[in-house]
Amino acid sequence: MSQTIELAITGMTCDHCVRAITNAVQDVEGVTSAKVDLASNSAKVEGSVIDVQKILEAIEEEGYSATVR
Ligand code: 9UX
Numbered sequence: 001m002s003q004t005i006e007l008a009i010t011g012m013t014c015d016h017c018v019r020a021i022t023n024a025v026q027d028v029e030g031v032t033s034a035k036v037d038l039a040s041n042s043a044k045v046e047g048s049v050i051d052v053q054k055i056l057e058a059i060e061e062e063g064y065s066a067t068v069r
Contacts, residue, residue: 008067010066011065012036024059
């Protein structure tokens with residue numbers, strides 16, 4: 001089973017932020033795809049059996065804040 005989660009992210013100001021978050025989220029267990037968009041301050045994460053809390057924590061560890069939307 002595959003699921004898609006949409007996140008609202010705050011704190012991104014440049015492309016390096018996007019890359020840091022993309023890498024952090026892709027390292028979370030179960031995640032198969034992470035698309036982070038700077039202009040809309042959002043991300044679309046796909047995967048199987050995703051632990052949303054782990055994704056939010058991974059983003060926070062990079063210094064940003066995220067919520068599910
Ligand atoms: Mo760009 Mo983002 O220089 O925290 S990496 S602002």
